[in-house]
Amino acid sequence: MNKRGVDCDGKPYNRFFLIAVLLLGAFCVVANHTVITTALPGMMHDLHIDADTGQWLTSGFLLMNGIMIPVTGMLMHRVSSKKLLIAAMYLFLTGTVLASAAPNFSLLLIGRLIQALATGIILPLMQAVLLLIFPKRERGVAMGLDGLVLALARVIAPTSAGWTMDHFNWRILFCSFIPLALIVLLLAQKGMKTIVPLDERRIDKLSLILSTLGFGSLLYGFSSVGRYGWVSAPVITGLAAGTFGVACFVFRECTITSPMLNLRVFRSPLFGFSVFAGGTLMTVMFGAELVLPIYIQTVRGESAFFSGLVMLPGALVMGIMNPVTGLVYDRVGIRRLAIAGMGLLTLSTLPFVFLTMTTKITALAILYAVRFLGIAMVMMPITAAGMNTLPDTWISDGTAVVNMMRTVIGSIGTAVLISVMSDVTERELPEKGMQASDPALAHVLRTDAALNGVNAAFLVAVGFCAVTWALTFFLKKKSG
Known part of the structure; x- marks a missing residue:
């Protein structure tokens, strides 16, 4: 890739600097979303809420993010890329300040939803710009960079959030993003350019x-x-x-x-499958990131930092493998990569259905890492394969559709997993009177109920994975 490019106004710019600004902005908003995974059990305790209510900090975030994405698809054609990124970062700062100072769950959720609006602008903007400045034969690398940001956020955010929760509180988590957002704002003033062509589309x-x-x-x-x-x-x-x-x-x-959404992109069967597969991957990724810390902290009684460490190898594997799988996709196409990746994800998720109080934590961390290897083999390559079937004039439409649909599917899927977990746990809880008559037995039964709820949620996740794995065998050999 050439070091310099020309924007829509015919002005030269430094491509590496522009990419760095976009990736840093994306890292900021993704890490902000990911910190909830290990912090949620502690936040539930501090705010006196249950898992059904607490999961809105994730599923509500994802839904607002998904709703904003198609609007971004329109805005990208009416507002310059530079102004759009800067406006999104100001939105993110507003939501972050509100969340950090929120005295109750309602205001915290409002702050999270404002952050989600910013995320719904930044992620599709980054994808659209990367796809436009990379030639088609190198778009696997472009999506690998996209995936690298997602993975690095998952390397740093859960573990650092766990340490922060053990030593401070969840408000410090949000405060830590304020200086990073200010840095992105300063860099965007100089490094960001207008890459997506402008027209007069209306919302x-x-x-x-x-x-x-x-x-x-x-x-x-x-x-x-x-x-x-x-x-x-x-x-x-x-x-x-x-x-x-x-x-x-x-x-x-x-x-x-x-x-608002150009649904003609679904004329491409491969694009349609990429949307469905992306939704499945978002569900099993975000769902597991919420359920596993509940198992480690609530059922096993470990610290938030410890649960972050258990998930750290998976995030590292994803970070290392995303660029690699992008290169592999550019060479071999999507079919073999998707079959192998979804098979690996399905089989490595199955053992989580049988978690017990004595499951070895080392085995848990290894299996979790294998799951993320499977996700890395499919997530960004299938996105690139679907986008490559669209003409360049539909790239912004395609990024809006794929990001919205997989985010909405992911938010609904995550809600399903948490609801199943809560439903099973609630049905198996001991009678309230047992706490007074036999507190030791009541504690054992409550722990068993929570464990069975976690196992049930992972069973649903296996079902999502298995269906998607079966569909990968219908991909044509020359797909992507």
Whole structure:
């Protein structure tokens, strides 16, 4: 790749500097999201909330992120890339300050949602710019850089969050992102340029309303399972309203002249599969990152820092392998990589269904690392393969669609895993009177209930993985 390029205004710029600014901004917002994984049990304790409520800090974040992404697809064509990145970082700073000072869960959630708006701008902007400044034959490398940022955030954030929770509190976690965001703002003033061509696209307000209500209702329905049960009125109403809203949203996008999401990208079967596979990977990745710390801290009684250390090898493997799998994809295509990666992920997730109080932590860390090797073999290569089937004029549309759909699927899937875990745990908890009559037995039964809930959540994750693995065998040999 040449060191210098030319932006949409015909002005030269330093490509390496531009890429560095984008990757640093993306690292900031992804690490901010990832710190919740090891910090959540402690936050639940401090704020006196249960897992069903606490998971909104992740699933609500993902949903708001997903809702913002298609808007970003429009904004990228109306606002210069530089102004868009700077505005997103200011949004991120606002949400971070609010979250760090929040006196209760409600304001903390609002701060997280504002941070999610910024994330919904920065990640698709980074992908669109990387895909446009790299030639098609090198886009596996571009997505490898994207994946490298995701992995590095997972290397640093959970472990540092665990140490912080053990010695300080969760407010310090959010405060630590303020100086990093200020650095990105300063660098963006000089290094960021307009890469995505501008036009006069408008934002369809009705589409935005329908997508928000539709996907939001689906998430609410799935998230309420643990508290109310699958056949309860809130769950059924949420799922029904969400399905209707999403159907109306899809119909409108297919019938108006200027849709918020260009759904014509789904004419490519490989692109459609990349969206589905990405959603599955987001579900099993984010879901495990929430469930495993609950097992380590709540069931096994270990510290937050310890749970971060257990997950550290997996993040390291993903960080090392993302650029490597990008290069492998550029040479061999997607089919063999996807079959091997999803098979590895499915088989290495299966042992988590059988966790016990005596499961060796070393084996747990190794299996978790193998899971992330499987994710690295599929996540970014399948994204690059899907994007390569689209014309360059649809790149920003494609990044908006793939990021929105896999994020929304991931948020709903994560909510399903947590709801299943909470539902199983709640059903197996001992009667309240047992705490007074036999506290020792009550403690054992509560621990068993939590353990069974964790195992049930991983069983659902295995199901998601197995279905996606089966579909990889239908990929054509020359796909991607």
